[in-house]
Amino acid sequence: MVRKISIIAFITVLFASCTKDFQSINTNPNVPTAVPNDYLLATSQVQLAGAHNPDSKSWRNNFGYSACLVQQMSSTDISFYGGSFYTSTQNSFSAYFEDAYPNSIKNEVNLISLSSADAKFVNITSMARILKVMDIAVMTDMYGDVPYSGAGKGYLDANFTPAYDAQKDIYSDLLSELEKAGAAFDATAYIPVKADYIYSGDLAKWKRAANTLMLRLAMRLVKVDPAMAQAWAAKAIAGGLITSSAENIAIKFDGVAQISSNPNSWILGPTGSRNIAAINGVSWGKTLIDMMKNRQDPRLPLIAALKNGDNTVAKQAGLPNGTNTNTLATLTPSNLDLYSRPAAAMYQNSNPWIYMTYAEARLLQAEAIERGYATGAAATVFADGQVSALNQVYGAVKPSAGDIATYAAANTYPALSTLDAKMNAIHTELYLLNAVTLNGAEAWSDWRRSGYPVLTPVNFVGNETNGVIPRRLKYSPGEFGVNPNVNAAIAKQGADLFTTRVWWDK
Template sequence: MILRKLVIVGLVFLTLLQSCDKGFENLNTDPTTSTEAYPYQFMANALINSVTYNMNRNRNFTNELMQVTVAIGDGDGRVFRYDFRRNWADYLWNGHFIELSNYKDMYSKALEPINYNRSYQGISLILQTWTYSILTDTYGDIPYSESNLGRDSLILEPRFDAQHDIYVDMFSKLDSANNLLRAGDAIDAVHDPVYSGSVANWRKFGNSLFLRLLLRVAHKPEVKEYAIAKIKEILESNRSNYPIIANNDESAILRWTGEGAYVSPYMAIRVQDFRAVAIAEFFIDFLRDSNDPRINIPEYGTSSINRWGIAPVSGNYVGVPSGYAQGSEDYSRMSYFYSADQNSGVNSLQREPLAGMIMNFSEVEFIKAEAALKGWISGDPKVAFYSGAESCIKLWLPNWSGTIQAHLAASDIDWSDQDTFEEKMERIHMQKYMALFLVDMQQWFEHRRTGYPVLPKGAGLQNGGEMPARMFYPVYVQSSNPTNYKEAVARQGADAINTKVWWQKP
């Protein structure tokens, strides 16, 4: 009898326990939060991180190679002498592959019925292409079709795709993005740090990026016919279906407002370190000798304060020759990027809102100029040349009242119809070089593609005086993905800085 009662009590207890368990997870879930991610949640932070990686590598790598700055010193590992260590490779590789996971997650979330949004799908494809293009143009063959699949597909050793195949697929992604964005599905303006929710402008950026990448490979026999035809389609025969960036306001820029998360990564650099790097002669001489308004702004009242924050020396702008020989002369810093007290009113580069440059209108105009010069589209190349040069100045100085023809003529750098093809290319790409100031690695990529602008060669250059063609692969990739690493090296060439990537090879 006692045993029977104990059994009954036990059964009742179990029943009550089960009843208490019902709805337990719901009761212990915060009703004000969600465990579900939405497409927009992947966007802002990933963009901030991506632009930060680009800005840091622009500052200490691209600027040094492309004679914008000189990090003075006689030690080893001086990039301005074409000397850099293998560990330089890790930062960009690691950072961008991490953010690619976020961009891909944004796409997959935007495919779900509850979140379905064609605009987020299209923006994701653009951001994936933008990121992959920087990676492949920096390293060559990279993990692409199998990259970022370790979590979902357990592919922990992705194969390296050939750069030709990567470009073909990037073109496909950008065409798909254009079609998706045509639908105009609304996106959240608060979480869009580039275009504040303008789907139309994202579409224009995607097609402008398309032009950048088409131009980069249009000389390669494997894709030449397609690339030139597509450039003509975008710029001429089918313009209504391929809107592109058409003015400065439509430039793709993550503006550092100084509020919340939008604080420039340059602000994390100590003021004395930011000032320590000298301006290179090649960069400053062109600006000074052409009386460029970006370094001499009358409305600021003094030549020592200007939009790019370049400090003069004894009233003049003086640079340091890039690639100078070790021990040849005790070079000291001359002009440099000036960073003043926060309350001084000086708009220094260290806190410049436009430093988060992704792609600007001027670059698009110079793409047009080159395409017209080469006869791929109709029209006079000097029209786009003038537009590109003027818009670059007005991006930084919206109230500039000069005319570009008068400015260029007075500086003896004007367009001349009598110039040779090479001289016209040099004029286009000298101005494009200025337009690409702060734009990730694009100055370096364009110089490798064209040889312009022609850079002086200092006596101290290493690497045989040859401009590096790529970065090394990160060292750890050799041990973490040995089979595919070796396959990539066998196909592309030695893992060395002089091994040309596909679009550089004859």
């Protein structure tokens, strides 16, 4: 899908450049002076996921740090997977920062500028605004204060050293942007059906997606600003959330080439040459596998297998975080082939790239009810979110109704218990959901916000945090040589260390 539309859009640009006058004949057809908004929209979505360069956002930040930090994944490769050891792997911790600004964020900002100049493109403008929120939200959750209000405008206003905005101000504007973008959709204006790989131009779904993202961001603030969290969560729920897993906020890929393939799949599987699931580059973490076994999670044989493809539950073993090649020799098993890694269904190139699910929306709504931000029966909403999460697995095979019932009976909602017990139940389900959808970045953010599930840190010799799970990623080292504003951000936010907390992380 992505490949076909990209080719069509590019050919359209080339043909539009060809006229009979002398000036056009002497114009380089391979360097178009204008690009259609549809093409920029499609490109922005692909780059948001990281399909243009899966190494950066997917492999380095999502797997190498985030998923390993929360012990969903693990690796013996200390030279690359710094998240498993709390050490610095420069090309990994800085990857999202270095990739997003010159690619996805630049295109999102440019598209907003171009499309907003003509009222007929209001729907493209709204989509682009939401995409930018999705991108910046991940960025600020990872690093804290980051360039925002002036970011991506180098071409537009020659601002090559944008200031770092405070995360508090970023969050306030992100929430406002979602509200405004959702309200601006207009069914009478142009709708980019083919260039929209998320909802194929369905504006009602986009509106609900904006509210659903609003709920996620609002709930991130429950500790730092409860009043703000309550106001925006109530607004999001009242506005209407996505209604089923069919409305997950996800980018659809056809898997024909790298640019049209799920970037997580491209890294995990054999097509993209990385093939880290097969070459023992990364394994599922012991914390995750043990948790799924203890909870009788029916997703385990669907997401995990040994190197030979064996998905027998009893044989699944998670690799302890903080294990390098030397300490591996002291473990049982001592052979990486016998540790669980993502099963083949997890890395089909045509899998959708999932940003946020209906299951997450329901679980967050249950929390909002418990905190008094919304009305309803939290236990009922939780149960719906739990079942939806169990069915949220890649591939055609889903857990059976009987297995789901067994799981629900073994992992009931503590409706009559303390708020902490309820938060543990909700966020443990979110932890598992983010693992099976390969969303390590969100898992790390949600864990930092909630503290659940309770994780036991590792204390690898030579780690940079004294055995404390990192709370943020350090800024890109390259930034210090090109943007002096990074120093002001550090002076305001705190030392550029893994242990410095971002604004909402209280």
